[in-house]
Amino acid sequence: MSLSSIARLTGAAALVGLSAMAAQAQTSGEPIKIGAIVSATGAGAGLGIPERNGLLLAEKDINAKGGVKGRPIKIIIEDDASNPDTALSKANDLIFGQKVVALLGPSLTASTVAVGGVTHPNKIPQIAFTGIGPAVERERKCVAHVLPPQRLNAQALLEYAKSIKATKVGVLHDAGYGNVVMAELRPLADKYGVKLVAVEKFEIGATDTTTQAAKVKAAQPEAVFIIATSATPFRNVKQIQIAQPVIAAIGSSSYEYVNAMGPAADNIAIPEFVVGEDPLPHQKAFVDLYKQTYNSTPKNYEAAAWDAAHIIATALTKAGADATGEKLCEAMKAPYTGVLANYNFSADDMTGIPISSFVFSKIVGGKYTRTPFRVAQ
Amino acid sequence: MQSRLLWIAVALVIWAALPFFVPRNIADLLVFTGIYTIAGLGIGLLLGHCGIVNLAQATFYGLGAYASAYCTVMMGLPSIVGFVAGAAISMALAYVIGRPILRLTGYFLALGTLALSAIASALFFEWDWLTGGTLGIGGIPKLNLFGFVLDRPSRYYFFVWIVAFACMAAAHNLVDSRSGLMLRAMRDSSTAAAALSVDLQSLRTRVFVVCALFGSLAGSLFAHHASFVSTQSFGVDRSISFLLIPVIGGATSIPGIVVGALFVTFLPEFLSKLGDIHQILFGLALVAVVVLLPDGLMGAFGRLRTRLAARQGNHAR
Numbered sequence: 001m002s003l004s005s006i007a008r009l010t011g012a013a014a015l016v017g018l019s020a021m022a023a024q025a026q027t028s029g030e031p032i033k034i035g036a037i038v039s040a041t042g043a044g045a046g047l048g049i050p051e052r053n054g055l056l057l058a059e060k061d062i063n064a065k066g067g068v069k070g071r072p073i074k075i076i077i078e079d080d081a082s083n084p085d086t087a088l089s090k091a092n093d094l095i096f097g098q099k100v101v102a103l104l105g106p107s108l109t110a111s112t113v114a115v116g117g118v119t120h121p122n123k124i125p126q127i128a129f130t131g132i133g134p135a136v137e138r139e140r141k142c143v144a145h146v147l148p149p150q151r152l153n154a155q156a157l158l159e160y161a162k163s164i165k166a167t168k169v170g171v172l173h174d175a176g177y178g179n180v181v182m183a184e185l186r187p188l189a190d191k192y193g194v195k196l197v198a199v200e201k202f203e204i205g206a207t208d209t210t211t212q213a214a215k216v217k218a219a220q221p222e223a224v225f226i227i228a229t230s231a232t233p234f235r236n237v238k239q240i241q242i243a244q245p246v247i248a249a250i251g252s253s254s255y256e257y258v259n260a261m262g263p264a265a266d267n268i269a270i271p272e273f274v275v276g277e278d279p280l281p282h283q284k285a286f287v288d289l290y291k292q293t294y295n296s297t298p299k300n301y302e303a304a305a306w307d308a309a310h311i312i313a314t315a316l317t318k319a320g321a322d323a324t325g326e327k328l329c330e331a332m333k334a335p336y337t338g339v340l341a342n343y344n345f346s347a348d349d350m351t352g353i354p355i356s357s358f359v360f361s362k363i364v365g366g367k368y369t370r371t372p373f374r375v376a377q
Numbered sequence: 378m379q380s381r382l383l384w385i386a387v388a389l390v391i392w393a394a395l396p397f398f399v400p401r402n403i404a405d406l407l408v409f410t411g412i413y414t415i416a417g418l419g420i421g422l423l424l425g426h427c428g429i430v431n432l433a434q435a436t437f438y439g440l441g442a443y444a445s446a447y448c449t450v451m452m453g454l455p456s457i458v459g460f461v462a463g464a465a466i467s468m469a470l471a472y473v474i475g476r477p478i479l480r481l482t483g484y485f486l487a488l489g490t491l492a493l494s495a496i497a498s499a500l501f502f503e504w505d506w507l508t509g510g511t512l513g514i515g516g517i518p519k520l521n522l523f524g525f526v527l528d529r530p531s532r533y534y535f536f537v538w539i540v541a542f543a544c545m546a547a548a549h550n551l552v553d554s555r556s557g558l559m560l561r562a563m564r565d566s567s568t569a570a571a572a573l574s575v576d577l578q579s580l581r582t583r584v585f586v587v588c589a590l591f592g593s594l595a596g597s598l599f600a601h602h603a604s605f606v607s608t609q610s611f612g613v614d615r616s617i618s619f620l621l622i623p624v625i626g627g628a629t630s631i632p633g634i635v636v637g638a639l640f641v642t643f644l645p646e647f648l649s650k651l652g653d654i655h656q657i658l659f660g661l662a663l664v665a666v667v668v669l670l671p672d673g674l675m676g677a678f679g680r681l682r683t684r685l686a687a688r689q690g691n692h693a694r
Contacts, residue, residue: 084603084605085610092402093402095401097400097402116515136516175503179502
């Protein structure tokens, strides 16, 4: 490297540093407090910890870019220990004690619905890190969701099956998350011309699902859907040598599960949103910043939390830091292009994520590779 | 006597004033303390007076909560119907299950109740047509007393605690009654009690049914407070935390149940400020209480009082 190029690089680095400092220096005044509830401990920690990372990074990024009209934001993060009762107490503290202007999270559906019982009547905007849950959530027009409804997850599985021309599909699903997706999958399968030749359910936390996997194999499907939050069914499917393509729902897309699957993870296809190893152009800045900060590759939940924080900051910039909850809520409803997906919170499902936001990855040697397949809107 | 009355009056004034002076999240925790006190009372009766370890209280708590949720949300019935339906189903189930399993004793009985809790937890998941499964049932209305809506913790606090005091009075009467004497006789020596023609099984079943009633009441109160019920609130872990209430507070003491309920609601909240290790710290605190204070916090308090009184007596001499 020549001296002049070193000088140019140093100059550029200094410029970036200075501009960052200038941007940081722009924030002044009392921070705008935003509350967040995640499941950092307990059964939901696999979601809550990445979400907390995403929130902390977003806070840093928003403040480095001048905050909200020059005022910094402060995200106060609380842990609900994966317990809806605790989430309720934390929400009361954040809203009435700490006087936050909006609430991000929680990580789990039960906590989200419980917290919505406080945010909705008190007109506090909430952006949950879950897909829409029971019917009552459709009435809560200021409780937005940054993850897709289960119907959309079911649709994405079927789109992939259609793309590989599989018309006979076997399903292995757990009794919790898998059951909810399955309820949406059944009526949709007919529309896609897909016949569900075997549907086998297993208990949450089951340590062996070989019997169910064998029944699916016996039905001779052309592809197998696995809808669960566990690595066990993937290992069992490999053990009994099911050779057909395996398509996993987003629930088991984290590195944690893929590592637990071991060699059984190879060739599994997953409809999801963020492939950190090969991000889409609009995801690259987030992925690079995340890798730089945490020295690891982000996935969907980090991006969902990052998006939620940016959406609320954008709404605050638009409506003003002192805007009422209702005004903030209105501002939040404008279409937003996020890292995870494109959102439109005025949609009926309080998410508005289009199927075209999905990317489809395949696991090769424990790493995710993004396939060229996308669904047009 | 007069000083005792004065203490009671002061305690009542503090109780009545508390929700007006504490932040909303503390009022919310006090509501949960009341709810857990009711659920813990039943366990305390079984543990302290019958020597039975009940690990199935979350089942009755769940039945009460789901009955209230289903009756009000799915059927549009008044809240009282949910309370009554939950109590009736819980008591009937406790009777039917209690008759056979209460023949067991010691660890086997504890395991029997644990099995009941595990089965109920699985059914709450599986019967999603009734319970909403993983998604649960949301939109449970707040209680409305003659047009006065109990829609915030400071209001609900009074209702929950009045119910809790009524349950405490009922438990006190039971312990002080002829049945209470029989219970203690059975706990201390079941053979001797049987020789005195105490019908052990019937007595145990009756207390198990009362315990289920308290559990169901607590569950219905929880449903109307949280406005949402899902399987996550009624797992085996919840049964264990209910059992901790009398173990920590003191199983034979009714005020001890309140102390135990305060411990399991407030301590995790305060420890959560210390970061992700809060659950480990809570575990350590539990171990410390169980090892150092085997008869609970109220037992330790009682011993301290006796020791102080003895010391004062010595000084007087």
